[in-house]
Amino acid sequence: MNYDKMFSIVEDLPFDTEEDIYLSKRERIYLLRPSVLSKKYSSYDPKTNIQVWLEEDGKRPFKPNHLRILIDLKLRVREHPELRYELLEAFDRIFYGEDPLVAIKPLQHYAFNQHIGSLEVTAILAQLFIIEQEYGFNGDSNYNPPSLYIQGWIRYFIDSDYEIDILCRRICGNSTPPVKYTCRDDKNHKKYIDGSKPLWYL
Structure with missing residues (x-):
């Protein structure tokens, strides 16, 4: 939905x-x-x-975190670098409000051997983490909307040529994603543009 x-x-x-x-x-x-x-x-x-x-698989439920979807997406683009733009566009469309299962349809006929979970679950989790930050974020955010934090990292993990180790160290070190992936969506930034479209940062 x-x-x-x-x-x-x-x-x-x-x-x-x-x-x-x-x-x-x-x-x-x-x-x-x-x-x-x-x-x-x-x-x-x-x-x-x-x-x-x-x-x-009927195992004990757990609470997934942001790293799960970020690593999953990095594995997919590492296996299929030719799908970088398609992955970026799909997850941008989710960020801008589209149904995750609709957004990933163009990717579903590709075979991915490197991943953590299904693409459907990764897409839905991305939407839920975005909403979670919008709805329940406590404290002051560097971004407006606050969900730009996770969306900036999604874009960076997919688009960057850095290895997973380096990217994980950066996000786990409480750093922020590069501003090139957030500025035009961030109402707090001087480069904000209302109505930005997917892939504007490329």
Whole structure:
């Protein structure tokens, strides 16, 4: 579903209720809004705290993080460098509000041997992480919208020629993605352009 419909699901999610977002024979993505948070997350607002959960092959569910989709996309473009622009465009379209499963359709007839999960799950997780930052981000963000942080990294991981090791070290070191991947979408930046299109940074 597109961004607006998914955002509405997030907004309306009751406490302590699992909401299935994606189901396949091997994978399940669901959302949960816990009414009671652990001490680790005591600074979070329960009303805007949404947890994204992933279950694979009937194994124990876990909460995937940003690195999962970033590494998955880097593996795909490393195997198929000729699909760099197609991957960038698909995930830009997701960022701009398109249904993830529609955005990745042009890529689904390619065989990927290097990946972490399915392309469908990676695309839906990307959308959910974008919404998560828009809906539940606590504190001041360097970006407007805050989701540009993850989108900038998605663009950088796909487009960069650096190895996974270097890219992971940079994001894990709390650095920000290069400004070339965020400036025209960032309302806080002097180069912001309203209505930017996919691939504007190339």
